Amino acid sequence: MAVRWDKERVREQAAEEIARSDPGERPLVTFHAIGASRPPGTRSRLLSGVVGTLRRTLSKDCFVSLTERTVVIHATGGFRYPGPRTRVHTLLRTDHGTLVEEAGRGRLYSHVRLALPYGEGSLECQVAHYWQPELDRFVEELTGAPVR
Numbered sequence: 001m002a003v004r005w006d007k008e009r010v011r012e013q014a015a016e017e018i019a020r021s022d023p024g025e026r027p028l029v030t031f032h033a034i035g036a037s038r039p040p041g042t043r044s045r046l047l048s049g050v051v052g053t054l055r056r057t058l059s060k061d062c063f064v065s066l067t068e069r070t071v072v073i074h075a076t077g078g079f080r081y082p083g084p085r086t087r088v089h090t091l092l093r094t095d096h097g098t099l100v101e102e103a104g105r106g107r108l109y110s111h112v113r114l115a116l117p118y119g120e121g122s123l124e125c126q127v128a129h130y131w132q133p134e135l136d137r138f139v140e141e142l143t144g145a146p147v148r
Helices: 007-021 045-050 052-058 129-143
Strands: 029-038 060-066 070-076 084-092 100-104 109-115 122-128
Touching: 007 029, 007 060, 007 070, 007 084, 029 129, 060 084, 060 129, 100 129, 109 129, 122 129
Parallel strands: none
Antiparallel strands: 029 060, 029 122, 060 070, 070 084, 100 109, 109 122
């Protein structure tokens, strides 16, 4: 079951965290996702399905923020300190066509797969329906095409 985060509070916390490390930057879009890293070379859906349970247990809650220059992936603070806390990845927006590898809609969860730099593989994010408008804007800003 997805946690229903207060969107305004999350936006404020993400803006504060980004301003601490990049003064002048502000988030355009921020959404909550359940992210799991996918090593390079595991693009097969069959292989993904076989290890899906293991990947789900190793997945982490994260927040994804889009700024003018970057995509920032924040780790959450857990139950004691909810909201965006520390940066896990900072991806440059210069790779417009290659940053979003795949995006799709589902009934309860939608998904987006982001390419990580330096051949680290990709980050698969499951996004609850509650955050669908933010995911739509995120994908449209990066690819110019809507989520299907």
